[in-house]
Amino acid sequence: MTDTPPVPENPKRRRKVVIVGAGFGGLTVARGLAKADVDVTVLDRHNYHCFQPLLYQVATAELSPADIAWPIRHVLKDQANARVLLGAVTSVDVANRKVVADTVTLPYDELVLATGATHSYFGRDDWAPVAPGMKRIEDATVIRRRLLMAFERAELAADPAERERLLTFAIVGAGPTGVELAGAIVEVAKKVMPADFRLIDPRTAKVILIEAGPRVLPAFPEDLSNYTKAALEKMGVDVRVNTRVTHCDAAGVDLEGGRLDAATIVWAAGVVASPAGEWIGAERDRAGRVVVGPDLSVPGHPEIFVIGDTASVKRPDGQPVPGVAPAAKQMGAYVADVIACRAREAVPPPPFAYKHQGDFATIGRKAAVVQLPFMNMRGFTAWLLWCVAHIYFLIGVRHRIAVAFKWAWDFATFQRGARLITDQKDQI
């Protein structure tokens, strides 16, 4: 090597923005920076962006994983200033401004942590194998396998008590995920399965929705909660509010009121933030979310932003901003704006203000509840609005047509198109 002088750094070099996580928040930041004079790197553990609101439909054999997932690099393929890398973050070197992943180390000028949340067992992580939650594609296919396998095992069971246990499905937590799962599972049992079995009657299956609080869908107005409970009960779901789960094992759950034998347990009861707060040593709330400032940056670190389910953000009335997709997208758009302003040395935008756009939850065929800022809806109209809104938010015309077709077909025929038990780790 000859002794050449170091290349002088371009004083106007482009700022490096690293975005960790390509969920609703991270992807919105990346897209919001399309016209900014910065280099964007999106790092994710998976090669795809997953549309989490429809995960329960993968778990109940209505949709295939590919119907609700897109390769991240395909979503950003036309954005010349963005690149996508696959890797899992192991630490962040805050002092030297570097993200360290298992595959790569990335220096940054601005860092956006948008790594989401996972399910929380409130300190009882040993329940995880018997009561899977539903946050990732793999979670949904595990639940799908257990759901379908329960009917298969029941068809083979000689003992009536064991058959009953196999046909009992316990869902813990009655937020939107729990409600949607309970409604979908009871429809599978009562409408989809009966013609296919000879020895068991799938209509005798019991679906039990267990909620520790006093009502289902606690984030919704009380009349919609009451409507949802009544609608679920009419469909055949056993809704138990004010009931706490004290123990889970492979054979069932212990409730405050007694034992419930159930072969399939799904956990939809609580979430905890990703460990992003630990990576950067920041202050966190009880759910592990990073407490951020008015511009969503970490106090003392204006170059690090935390958004989405990993951020603890308050509304002006002191209520927390909810962990929903529209909130993550609003934070993402805001942070993109802040970074773009810095890049062109413009005045930064005013503090982040969350606009609540509404809440949706589907209950079953022709039934949903919708809370909008100006009105509440329920029943068939709400269900149609739910369908249209979810098709609209899917990425790309191909996915929209494919999902709309499957919904229309299966609505008309009472079928489910993805009833595959693959990768049988849970052996019978």
Added chain:
Amino acid sequence: MTDTPPVPENPKRRRKVVIVGAGFGGLTVARGLAKADVDVTVLDRHNYHCFQPLLYQVATAELSPADIAWPIRHVLKDQANARVLLGAVTSVDVANRKVVADTVTLPYDELVLATGATHSYFGRDDWAPVAPGMKRIEDATVIRRRLLMAFERAELAADPAERERLLTFAIVGAGPTGVELAGAIVEVAKKVMPADFRLIDPRTAKVILIEAGPRVLPAFPEDLSNYTKAALEKMGVDVRVNTRVTHCDAAGVDLEGGRLDAATIVWAAGVVASPAGEWIGAERDRAGRVVVGPDLSVPGHPEIFVIGDTASVKRPDGQPVPGVAPAAKQMGAYVADVIACRAREAVPPPPFAYKHQGDFATIGRKAAVVQLPFMNMRGFTAWLLWCVAHIYFLIGVRHRIAVAFKWAWDFATFQRGARLITDQKDQI
């Protein structure tokens, strides 16, 4: 217990037919017995029937597993005399006429073994983990994961030699599966991926199709083999005939001509029958297939039939009946007829005679070869016929519409709709 006399057996009780395996052969037997006065039990390790001819499209991210699979019990739901059970056979008690599975023991009057074939490494089973074959849904998703992961790892690789190795795909065996895979992989590399990557150029990927024999598609006429080789080479596949693989490992393959560094190896070189012959202690040929009599029953055991890829059946000219879906279906229909005749005490049908209906292989966009009894075809017309025939053979209108839509869309846009790396066991 009081001392009651045993219930007298109904002298005209319905015969019990047990069918093991719900591939093309087994399912055809079950359906062919719909009107026979027998009790049919279909036993399979999986809950679905898989349309194997399109497995390579799952492996190359065009279709989702659920697009080419149907729950067996759903296919047979309207057939009152058939039931479906999930279980893997462990042995057959020939003397007492019982099938023993991990989940259940089934007595039979007639037994049909239709358990197919798996890939054969010619005694080198240690190559299986590095060179997966493609017979089951899980095999196809393993290959899909490795294919997509190779591009992701190449994008992260700093060393040019390693990048080249990661972008080298070796396919061993140039029968229809190898040809179809090679064509699909080179299309993914040259047409689908380029816009999505920033650091690598996926068009530099090398796809090498390795065949020990003197030509690709050995079962086809020589002019179609030559056309296929030329078409593949025009697409960018490196076709190496008369080349034997002497060793496979995680870093590549040893060929007779030298070493080939390749991160992804797919095995499409040979098949071996399922162990059904061992279960019943029957005479087998070199590929493990059971040698059956003119009515497809096992010599000395008229109550046991073996069909499909597990049976060794000769044509009148001494050539073996090929291991293709139409052959399995013809054998299935024949055996159903034999069993139905026995049930109504009618004269059995004449010996089984295979009618060869033709061979198909697709090469890529707008190119395929088709050999029919009355003519051969190649090019665009053959490709269109291939598409129409495969849509036609899918089960159910829902699957036909969904697959036709995906093919049309992806043909127009050069996309692939199922580019998901799930269940990352092969960590980077």
